Amino acid sequence: MTRKSKPKKARRIRSFNLDDDAIDKMEKMAQEDGVNRSEWVNRLIHTEDAGRRLKRDVAKGIQTTLEVHTMDAEHRAARKDGKCNPRSVNGRCKTCWGDE
Numbered sequence: 001m002t003r004k005s006k007p008k009k010a011r012r013i014r015s016f017n018l019d020d021d022a023i024d025k026m027e028k029m030a031q032e033d034g035v036n037r038s039e040w041v042n043r044l045i046h047t048e049d050a051g052r053r054l055k056r057d058v059a060k061g062i063q064t065t066l067e068v069h070t071m072d073a074e075h076r077a078a079r080k081d082g083k084c085n086p087r088s089v090n091g092r093c094k095t096c097w098g099d100e
């Protein structure tokens with residue numbers, strides 16, 4: 001699968017309350033991942049959503065991303081390129097990196 005540059009989705013401001021500990025953790029994790037907080041929260045939500053869809057697919061017996069990728073969605077979400085680690089112990093992911 002080749003990585004296409006998607007047009008950036010429109011974003012809207014949402015306000016919510018976090019405790020100090022959560023804010024500290026979020027800022028630390030966003031910095032570690034090299035993204036701003038908005039991007040980090042977006043990824044978190046999309047990762048959670050993907051995890052829930054995956055669970056539903058597993059429950060229904062539908063083929064899942066876990067069967068196709070060499071690493072799980074959480075791993076990919078934590079990476080800047082959003083792909084499985086090409087040097088994964090599980091081998092190079094064909095879904096992320098193609099057949100070469």
Ligand SMILES: [Zn+2]
Pocket residue numbers: 068069070071083084093094095096097
């Ligand atoms: Zn993959």
